[in-house]
Amino acid sequence: MNRVVLIGNLARDPELRYTSSGVAVVNFTIAVNRPFSNQQGEREADFVNVVAWRQLAENCANYLKKGRKAAVDGRLQTRSFENQEGQRIKVTEVIADNVEFLSPRSESNTQAGYNNNPFEQSSSKDPFADDGKPIDISDDDLPF
Template structure:
């Protein structure tokens, strides 16, 4: 089963991009807190201290438009979606793998709507 649910803060203001003739998209990173527990042997010295992960989030369609219209850097959101991994070959022949979360739903837990976004 490929389901992801995350709560975190947006690390940069979402920007709307037109893909093709009619499809909108936005991408942003989400800062998600992670507390280190005693089961992570190598990180035992940091036990109980917070750290963060920064997964890349991709949003399509009307949801992308709403994210760009109502959200700004630092806004707290809940994301549900699926993990997607893609690969491409660089000019030098190296293969690069990219993992991102493709959001099916973005719930605004708070809005940091700035005046210049209107």
């Protein structure tokens, strides 16, 4: 079985390209925190290359940016090629079958004060603390 699931932050903006036959392909790197600290007490991360194809590639290019949190589900693939100096280069990457965008689009993505909770409001005011009046919701608005 070859299955990989990663959750992390993009280390760089996605790079969208198209093959000669017009198929979209995107490359990006996701930083995944390790579950332990090093001897200095610092958390380290692994930087994993991810490749997505077709519509998923275009969606990633449109909605993901450096610093945004994403979940990647896919398979591990190793390939090799010869560089311009004639050296054999081996590359291991995740071929994404599904990518979930975990950061809200409106997020500013500043490193300080990163807020992953889209429901958390900046003010401490309770949005449901009304003066006891009933909420008017039509039956068409209910999901059931």
